[in-house]
Amino acid sequence: MTIGNDPGLDRRGFMIGSVATVGAAAALVTGAAQAQSRSTSAGSLAVDGKGTVFTGDTIDGKKVVTSLDVKDLEAGQTHRLYFQGVETPTGQHWYVSVTVTRGAKPGKRVVLTSGVHGDEMSSIHTVHTVMNQLEPAKMSGTVMAVTDISRPALESMQRRWPNQGRGIDLIDMNREWPGNENGLTAPSRHAGLLFNRLLRPNADAAIDFHTGTTGFEVTAFNIGEIDRPEVKAMLDLYPVGQILNMPKAAYPTVLHNAFIDVGIPAIAPEIGAARVLDREMIALFVEGTMNVLKHYGIVAGPMGRTAKGMAVFVGNSGFPVLATAGGLVEHLVKLNDKVVPGQKVAIQRNSFGEVVAEYTAGVAGEISGQRSDAMSEPGNPLAFILFNKAPQDGVEIYPE
CATH class of the missing domain: 2.40.50.100 (RNA polymerase II/Efflux pump adaptor protein, barrel-sandwich hybrid domain)
Incomplete structure (x- = not known):
């Protein structure tokens, strides 16, 4: 969750995130045993959307990429891949799940992300639900979903990435964007790899889903800068009662603002409590996200419920x-x-x-x-x- 602040209070010692036990989390890399011959060097990878690079590896039958251009994937189908992220302390890699539903006809590209914080389950389920409703043969354009961005945090269902630089540091990955492929920490490098080689090259618009953090529940609301017309258009398509009109200057290093910085309209929905599935709230954000896909002409059909006629409170x-x-x-x-x-x-x-x-x-x-x-x-x-x-x-x- 991201939210503004008031200057009149002493916040020494104020930390929301959970500090969960992380001893074994960094050693758990799903599918690492199946991946072989991971010798691809950084210098051989395509960067900034200049093509798709397959490593030649497969994990659970899914091909591994180090760079992706969705135009290289067959139209009219759903593709499931792994993106090879930053290396672990043992020299293997953190792999990120990527689902691409490419329509039979060309059109806009929308990127849906979740799992930037490891304790946010309703955000992941929202993206899964949207992707499971898509019919690529009837679509014009592409929807790409990345649902487990901060893999080591997700392994222990905790908010932050357990970085191994000086003992264990717990790093909030939603303060790392757009990242740096040569940065000083693994989370910074991971963010740089994902943003440069996976997310930015395939987005005409983006939605980064979140929830409250462990121990702190939020209502259904969206974060976005309403002075940006394309952002406001997306915000107005969700049937939720609150909008945090957050200027980019407040949190320049969160993921949705990294998209904004490179000219891609983006918002950040907030969906209830951490560590649980709030099906009632999830339904609202699935409906709103499908409205966004209709707005961009990716899927056809009448709009669902929107903010029109609702008493939306904007702060x-x-x-x-x-x-x-x-x-x-x-x-x-x-x-x-x-x-x-x-x-x-x-x-x-x-x-x-x-x-x-x-x-x-x-x-x-x-x-x-x-x-x-x-x-x-x-x-x-x-x-x-x-x-x-x-x-x-x-x-x-x-x-x-």
Whole structure:
């Protein structure tokens, strides 16, 4: 999840992401035993969409590529491949799953990504559901899905990539884009390989799906810059009640903004809680994504539900309500509730059941996220309030 910030608070020690046990995660590379002869050097790879390069390897019957141009794949079919990412500490590779549904007729290319954070399951299921509805023989254009970008994080269902540079560093891969193929960390290099050789060359538009993080649930909302007409057009095609109008300057290194930087319209949906499948929310984002594909003429048919006629709340910042004590958290408002300054939104009790802290809204807005773990220590976010910050107040970035 990505969200704005308020400058008036001390956030020392504020970290949302889970710090899960990662001892064995970096050693688990799906399909590594099946792949042979991985001797392709970086200098021999096609870069920036200049063609498809197959390594000659297969994993579970799926061919491995180090660079992809979807025009090289047969039209009217769905293709399943592995993209060879950065090397692991043992010198093997992290492989990323790639599904390409190429229509029988030419047209626009839309890229769907998920798994940038390893604890976000509803985002992956949303992309799977969309891809399973596509009929390539009836399509004009191409949809490419990449659903497990941060493989080592996904192996242990944790938010961050366990990098092995100085002991184990936990790196948020959604602060690494567009990456650097010669960067100082494996996640930076992995991002650079994917962006240069897989994602950017095959996208006329992109959608990067996320959820809340472990211990913190969000409502159904989209992130995108509404001042960009093509971005606003995509945002308006989703039947969800909130939009975070986030300027690119707030988070320049998240994936959807890396697409924006190279002229590709992109948004980032947020789909409920981490580590679970929220089927009700997933259905909303599947419907909205199919609307986007219809908007670009890739699939035919009438539009589903959109934001038209909905009371969509648009804000440009997220006001954090941070715990000042430890104890059991009781929320007094729900996701999507409107709040006003001074309204009590949560209380906290100690082990005796005594109220040790009360929390109020500091701004007028709507609840966009709440802590889902029932207990909290000081410094954890208990809630985010989507609101509108005045332009003169500037933008401050959360560490997560």
